[in-house]
Amino acid sequence: MDIQEIQLHLAKPAVKFSAGGFRPTHSDEESWLGRVFLFREDEELPRNRAGETLLPFAQLYLPSLPFHSPLLKGVRVLSVFVANPFPDPLEPMGERWLIREYRDDEVLVRKELAAPGAFLKPMPIKAEAVAEDFPLWDGGGIPVEVEQAILDLERSGRIECYYDLISHCYEHKLGGYPSYCQSGIDVGDGFEFVMQIASDAKIGLNVVDGGKLMFWKHRDTGEWALYFDFY
Secondary structure: OOHHHHHHHHOEEEEEEEEOOOOOOOOOOOOEEOOOOEEOOOOOOOEOOOOOEOEEEEEEEHHHOOOOOHHHOOEEEEEEEEOOOOOOOOOOOOOOEEEEEEEOOOOOEEOOOOOOOOOOOOEEEEEEEEEEEOOOOOOOOOOHHHHHHHHHHHHHOOOOOHHHOOOOOOOEEEEOOOOOOOOOOOOOOOEEEEEEEEOEOOOOEOOOOOOEEEEEEEOOOOOEEEEEEOO
């Protein structure tokens, strides 16, 4: 397996998000970090069993993005809510974190709802297509036969290391591969990586110590999973 074959085998498309730096349009088709304003008529901010409000972390308007995840087919708007303090890694969705998916045909209304304790600075985000995102070496996304081919290239001197071959997007993103700070994990059979929200000083987010919130979705059941690690 040569270098080009390895790259073709591993590359996945993604879209990178950058917070702020431009004037928001405040249209329904704008994506945000730290703000959620589209709801069903009967919805409010989600709360846990103790009545504590989960905080708005992101609202993505998917049709306007340059990349469309197959796992979000038919979804127009996706909203992310997370508690403070953060849930435990791989904690089931519902009590301390929640993702709401709104289909193309659902009627949504604008609501500016205050979340007590919200600490993120709301910012609109720019989307930039990433044609090729590659897994981290210890991120669990490299098949054994491809890993062996890479090691053969290193031993032969054609490359110094795996990172001579690839690029990886570490920022907020939809698609591509997760940006682990530590070694990667196996979330479970059927789960596929969807997106991540990274530590970002612009919005006042520090995931423990420079970490990232990473989200997977099960391709059959639609169940979501959340994991994070940090330095």
